[in-house]
Amino acid sequence: MTRTHGSPPATGAWREGSPVGRRRWFQLPGPLVLEAGGVLPQVSLAYETWGELNEDASNAVLVLHALTGDSHVSGPAGEGHPSPGWWDGLIGPGRALDTERWFVVAPNVIGGCQGSTGPASTAPDGRPWGGRFPAITVRDSVEAEVQLADALGIRRWAAVLGGSFGGMRALEWAAGHPERVAAALVLSSCAVASAEQISWSGVQVQAIRSDPDWLGGHYHDLPDGRGPHAGLGVARRIAHITYRSPQELEQRFGTQPQDGEHPWLGGRYAVESYLDHHADKLARRFDAASYVLLAQAMSGHDVGRGRGGVEAALRRITARTLVAGVDSDRLFPLEQQRWLAEATPASAPVRTIVSPHGHDGFLIEVEQVGQLVSELLADPG
Ligand SMILES: CC(=O)SCCNC(=O)CCNC(=O)[C@H](O)C(C)(C)COP(=O)(O)OP(=O)(O)OC[C@H]1O[C@@H](n2cnc3c(N)ncnc32)[C@H](O)[C@@H]1OP(=O)(O)O
Numbered sequence: 043m044t045r046t047h048g049s050p051p052a053t054g055a056w057r058e059g060s061p062v063g064r065r066r067w068f069q070l071p072g073p074l075v076l077e078a079g080g081v082l083p084q085v086s087l088a089y090e091t092w093g094e095l096n097e098d099a100s101n102a103v104l105v106l107h108a109l110t111g112d113s114h115v116s117g118p119a120g121e122g123h124p125s126p127g128w129w130d131g132l133i134g135p136g137r138a139l140d141t142e143r144w145f146v147v148a149p150n151v152i153g154g155c156q157g158s159t160g161p162a163s164t165a166p167d168g169r170p171w172g173g174r175f176p177a178i179t180v181r182d183s184v185e186a187e188v189q190l191a192d193a194l195g196i197r198r199w200a201a202v203l204g205g206s207f208g209g210m211r212a213l214e215w216a217a218g219h220p221e222r223v224a225a226a227l228v229l230s231s232c233a234v235a236s237a238e239q240i241s242w243s244g245v246q247v248q249a250i251r252s253d254p255d256w257l258g259g260h261y262h263d264l265p266d267g268r269g270p271h272a273g274l275g276v277a278r279r280i281a282h283i284t285y286r287s288p289q290e291l292e293q294r295f296g297t298q299p300q301d302g303e304h305p306w307l308g309g310r311y312a313v314e315s316y317l318d319h320h321a322d323k324l325a326r327r328f329d330a331a332s333y334v335l336l337a338q339a340m341s342g343h344d345v346g347r348g349r350g351g352v353e354a355a356l357r358r359i360t361a362r363t364l365v366a367g368v369d370s371d372r373l374f375p376l377e378q379q380r381w382l383a384e385a386t387p388a389s390a391p392v393r394t395i396v397s398p399h400g401h402d403g404f405l406i407e408v409e410q411v412g413q414l415v416s417e418l419l420a421d422p423g
């Protein structure tokens with residue numbers, strides 16, 4: 043199987059590697075001590091930027107991607123990026139994140155597989171980390187991003203934005219580093235993972251671990267790119283159902299057969315074919331061990347951990363905060379965002395993104411997201 047994992051250039055410099063496409067690398071100056079007790083002796087963060095940082099570094103906006111996203115928020119597909127930007131249309135002159143005014147930074151999460159250090163990266167002993175990669179949390183990824191901000195000379199973000207897993211990180215930034223976040227947009231996310239979200243992630247993790255090529259996560263140096271791709275595909279099928287609304291699936295696919303062949307005579311339903319397609323695409327671009335690690339980080343998300351509980355943590359937030367969700371989201375239901383907005387004194391009332399597309403609406407409804415970004419940035423305070 044052809045894979046498209048990003049990785050730092052072999053000759054990467056200590057502080058910043060040479061760019062590939064738009065992507066650059068920052069190497070943390072020292073080991074990263076993780077919340078769960080592990081240590082990553084060397085960490086590279088891949089990131090992309092748009093626009094120019096102004097003299098007093100007051101125009102920086104941090105954009106944080108979701109589970110299988112990456113730093114390529116905007117722009118065409120190209121070297122290092124098999125797909126166009128996932129919020130294409132949001133960044134650029136005259137757009138919501140106007141690059142004449144804002145300096146936009148988007149890092150790839152640690153533990154991922156799009157250039158930042160993760161299970162497919164080489165460990166200090168010269169072998170892939172694989173199953174030895176330590177457990178990471180949302181808070182750990184933010185701590186790595188704090189060091190990136192320091193290296194870029196950004197003391198305070200004009201805004202931190204993110205959806206889903208990215209929204210968890212945006213919230214963690216706002217609660218963990220209130221003095222460094224002027225405004226926050228938390229989309230389709232939550233303050234603490236629900237039992238339902240943990241269940242869906244758990245089943246997906248089990249699907250990957252059930253693949254005979256999982257090998258405890260130690261598959262990265264198998265010949266011919268072998269690995270738990272089938273398990274990852276099952277995980278993606280399950281996830282993708284939760285990312286879309288039942289009404290949308292019904293309306294788009296109903297009981298249609300794919301290619302005219304009746305499913306009860308050995309064919310597939312069109313909706314099955316659609317899920318197969320998304321499973322295949324993800325298995326080609328994403329590492330199963332990263333998926334397991336990040337899914338578990340999402341399940342472990344609790345902004346109140348060690349802070350006297352969720353409400354106390356949300357009271358720490360001083361950033362002007364906008365919380366929004368998609369009306370048809372069954373994975374991160376709007377009720378969670380309503381609760382989050384109400385429990386966050388610095389937040390405006392919850393905003394609703396109207397979309398038939400369910401959770402993925404935060405990726406698809408770029409125009410509505412752009413309006414929320416514009417509203418947030420209209421009063422930089
Ligand atoms: C911050 C981040 O989260 S970044 C990560 C975001 N990206 C992803 O999650 C990648 C996976 N993709 C997706 O989840 C979605 O495609 C989104 C959210 C990006 C966009 O959603 P939509 O525009 O509604 O696309 P949709 O879900 O309809 O998928 C379209 C694809 O399904 C394919 N498709 C549609 N019907 C069928 C079918 N019956 N059989 C097979 N394939 C089908 C289309 O050909 C198209 O393929 P392509 O993407 O390879 O061109």
Ligand SMILES: N[C@@H](CCO)C(=O)O
Pocket residue numbers: 108109110111205206207285401402
């Ligand atoms: N489709 C998105 C949604 C996750 O929140 C992703 O794969 O990252």
